[in-house]
Amino acid sequence: MRYLYAARQMGDYLVVAVNTDRSVKIIKGANRPIQSQDERAELLAALSFVDAVVSLRRRQSSEGNPGLVRMFWSKVEIGPRQDYRSGCVRKAGGVVKSLPFVAGYSTSAIIEKIRDKR
Numbered sequence: 706m707r708y709l710y711a712a713r714q715m716g717d718y719l720v721v722a723v724n725t726d727r728s729v730k731i732i733k734g735a736n737r738p739i740q741s742q743d744e745r746a747e748l749l750a751a752l753s754f755v756d757a758v759v760s761l762r763r764r765q766s767s768e769g770n771p772g773l774v775r776m777f778w779s780k781v782e783i784g785p786r787q788d789y790r791s792g793c794v795r796k797a798g799g800v801v802k803s804l805p806f807v808a809g810y811s812t813s814a815i816i817e818k819i820r821d822k823r
Contacts, residue, residue: 706752711804713754721749722761739812 713719723746729738738745746758791801808814 707807707810708804709749709752710754715802718756719754720757720759721755722759723749724761728761733813737812739816 709719709721723742724732726738726742729742740748742760746760749755750758794801
């Protein structure tokens with residue numbers, strides 16, 4: 706929420722890209738995602754400061770998803786860290802801005818807290 710709200714303050718529109726369930730499983734492992742991509746997209750779309758939600762299929766190449774970059778990220782991509790999409794944004798003539806990392810609020814950290822309380 707903090708990242709999304711801060712990102713919205715930096716621009717005119719906030720388009721949030723949600724990884725597909727398949728890509729989350731590839732990135733995070735067999736027990737993920739916790740919520741389906743449709744559930745995640747529905748939750749994000751309900752936030753008043755989110756203008757649109759799209760699905761993002763992570764490709765295995767360093768090129769990322771150039772079609773999505775051209776549609777939405779040609780100006781600014783904002784995120785907690787630089788990743789494979791940053792190069793796509795710069796290549797499309799856009800600007801990449803990073804937000805400071807907020808520790809302890811990742812899904813992985815929340816899962817660990819739940820496991821520790823058992």
